[in-house]
Structures are given as C-alpha cells and as structure tokens.
Amino acid sequence: MRQKRWQVARYITRAEFAAIIVRALGLPAKGKSAFSDVPKDAWYSEAVDAAAKYRIVSGRGNNGFDPMDKITREEAMQIIFNASKLIPFNGVEETVNIEAFSDYNAKSQWAAEAVDFNLINGLIVGSNGKINPKANITRGEAVAVILRLLQKANLVDGRTKI
Numbered sequence: 001m002r003q004k005r006w007q008v009a010r011y012i013t014r015a016e017f018a019a020i021i022v023r024a025l026g027l028p029a030k031g032k033s034a035f036s037d038v039p040k041d042a043w044y045s046e047a048v049d050a051a052a053k054y055r056i057v058s059g060r061g062n063n064g065f066d067p068m069d070k071i072t073r074e075e076a077m078q079i080i081f082n083a084s085k086l087i088p089f090n091g092v093e094e095t096v097n098i099e100a101f102s103d104y105n106a107k108s109q110w111a112a113e114a115v116d117f118n119l120i121n122g123l124i125v126g127s128n129g130k131i132n133p134k135a136n137i138t139r140g141e142a143v144a145v146i147l148r149l150l151q152k153a154n155l156v157d158g159r160t161k162i
Contacts, residue, residue: 011136015067017076018057019047021083024146027054035065042067056082073124074111074133076142080123080149081114089153094122101126107133123148 012020015038022029029046031053038048048065051057056079059065071079084091098104098119107115115133118124123145124131137145150156 009138009140011070012139012142013068014057014065014071014075015042015044015048016139017071017079017137017142018051018067019044020142021056021079021146022047022050022054024150025083025086027051027086033065034063035059035067036063038065038067051079054086056086070136071142072133073131073135073137073141074107074115076137076145077118077124077133078111078114080145081117084117084149084153087149087153087155089149091117091121092152093120096120096122101129101131103130103132107131118145121152123152 027050029050031046031049032040033042033045033049034052035048038045044067048057048067052059052065057065096119098116101119104115111133115124115131119126119131126132147156
C-alpha cells in the first residue's frame with residue numbers, strides 16, 4: 001500500500017492547528033476536552049484540551065469547538081497571538097504598513113488585535129497585497145507562521161528560512 005504524502009497545500013482543521021501549536025510549544029497534553037463536540041477518544045482531544053486550558057483556543061459557542069472545520073487565517077492569527085503570551089514573546093516590530101493590505105478592514109473585530117500583532121511582527125506576511133482574514137489557512141502556511149513565532153521568540157534556530 002502506497003503511503004500518502006503530507007499535503008502542504010491542503011487546508012488545516014481547527015483540531016490540527018491546535019495540536020501543532022501545543023506540540024510546538026511543548027505543552028503537556030493530558031485530560032479530556034471540555035468541548036462537547038470533541039470526542040474523548042479522538043486523536044486531538046488532549047491537544048485541544050491543553051490549548052483550551054492554556055487559553056490558546058476558544059470555542060465557537062454552545063460549548064462547541066468545531067474541530068473538523070477548516071481554520072480561517074484570522075482564527076490562526078488569534079491562536080498565534082494567544083500562544084505568544086505564554087512564551088512570552090513581546091514582539092520584534094518590523095516596519096510594516098498594515099493598512100496597506102487592501103483587505104485589512106475585512107478582519108473581524110474580535111481578531112483585530114491579533115491581526116495587527118501578526119502583521120507588525122512579520123508572522124503573517126500576506127500575499128499579493130492581501131491578508132485574506134476570512135480565507136482558510138493551508139498546512140504549509142500554518143507551519144510557516146508557527147515556525148516564525150518560534151524563531152522570533154528564539155525558541156528554535158533562526159537560520160532556517162521560510
């Protein structure tokens with residue numbers, strides 16, 4: 001049987017993103033999720049629980065997490081922002097005109113601070129003059145932004161270029 005290749009262009013789910021950030025930060029993943037739609041025997045249950053306990057992720061209402069939904073770019077930016085508080089990472093502010101992104105004002109109000117943080121610190125760099133806050137984020141993009149956070153916080157070797 002032929003093994004499937006890890007597809008970097010595939011969109012990532014909320015559960016997958018939570019699992020990657022928890023593992024990247026080395027957080028202990030024990031216990032069962034407090035979210036009603038995260039089965040206790042799911043492979044991601046402990047990671048989602050840890051991410052919730054450390055206030056990296058939150059649900060979407062009615063005690064639900066929607067683990068299999070694709071994560072949006074602004075949701076990912078909020079998780080990165082929340083995770084940065086644990087490291088702690090105060091930022092390295094780069095010279096970026098955040099309002100130069102043509103869709104900058106399309107972000108949700110709840111994500112405004114997180115979007116600014118990610119842009120100002122060069123964690124999200126945009127594409128073709130856009131940040132696409134409502135679009136889904138791919139696996140490759142998710143790994144890149146998490147790696148940038150770890151590098152800028154001096155938690156991993158910064159010589160690796162993304």
